[in-house]
Amino acid sequence: MADDVARSGCSAGRRDHGRLQNLFRTTAFKLSFAYLLIFTTFAFLALGYVAWNASRVLDDQMVSTIEAEISGLSEQYKSGGLRRLISVVERRAGEPGASLYLVTxxxxxxxxxxxxxxPAGLLAEPGQTEAAYARGGSSSLDHRAIMRIFTLPGGFRLVVGRDVEERDRLRSVIGGTFGTSLLLVILLGVVGGWFVASRVLKRVDAMTETTRRIMAGDLGGRLAVAGNGDELDRLARNLNEMLERIGELMRGLREVSDNIAHDLKTPLTRLRNRADEALRSPASAADLRLAMEGVIEDSDGLIRVFNALLMIARLEGVSAHELMAEFDVGTTAREVGELYEAVAADEGLSLDIVTTGDLRLMGSRELIGQALANLIDNAVKYGAMKESVPNRDGGCIRISAERIGCAIRVVVADRGPGIPAEARGRVLDRFVRLEDARSRPGFGLGLSLVAAIVRLHQGTLVLNDNAPGLAVVVTLPALAVGDPA
Known part of the structure; x- marks a missing residue:
């Protein structure tokens, strides 16, 4: 029992020592210590200047008093000679608070x-000096004074001075106050630094604990925000936004994995069954060739799926600056539209392409063309579903591109079945296909690829109701009118 208590005490001591070490290592404590050092230095210099200046002022006052005394005594000496001088000195020396006088x-x-x-030999050096002296009736040189030694005619000496006891007392008071003030500043600085650093350390420890839980697998954990708007709050908000994005990517990865498993299982199974049937059943060369053509067709479809997935991954991992070049969206829209005119005509549809204004932008011509091709392909595919919209007014697919302020708006509108409002956000995800579209060829990657291309170009993608049909609105940042390439 005693050993357990001892071990518990040692563990607590180590924890306290560790926390104290962490406290001293914090940036907040180091900054507080640096501020304390700077403030203490300035306080030392300021108080030292005050003490020096006060001492200098007192010295100047004493020197001025001595000069005035000497001037007055000189006048007395000139008017009455040595006898008059001695008489005045004796009278002034006996007054309370008198200066120091000596005639030798x-x-x-x-x-x-x-x-x-x-002190011996002092009288032999005329002029101003600071030296020890003994008061009248004493021979102990236990006082100090600022003195001026003046030689009179005939070799007599006149000494006038002021005791510096008052100055020394002031210096002592200022020195004591100086030391106390510095000690108080240091004490308050250390306590303040400890208080600030401990609060910061507490928040950092909480953030560290949260990040440990997140690294352990709890992706739902979020850093606490105090709400005071300081740098730790800004850091916590940014990290929380990053964690939200990571969570979305992880959810998207799981969904993509599930969708790949479900949506690719059918074509892979069909591919295997075709190959198996061709091997098991007796068939002519023509039948085997037909089976192999089907296998190749299914393989090409799977390759297109993986190519689309790889392109989406590359688009989400590169910067648009790597692909920047100036081109005209209107020209690209007309060229892509012309490629699909024959396909649309086979489905009984017509293409109407309208472009107006300055439609130049900085981006990838190939990727924007790919996005337009996907949108037009979807419009042709679903616009031809006559059974879905029995009373539609004609089979026209309208492609328009126009400049609105500092943006270019491209719209691809069809008269097909459209997409319900509640599903328009979901169809932009990978492998998402609505029930009405499952009978049509495809894997649900077309709109995902378009969305990735639009995000790469800092644009927006919106799905609107065309009543009936779907209107896909792509908005991209345009070059300013008159800008060079």
Missing amino acids: TPAGEHVAGNVGAL
């Missing part, structure tokens, strides 16, 4: 003033 003989002996002693 050429030999350095004390004559008047409130300064008890100075």
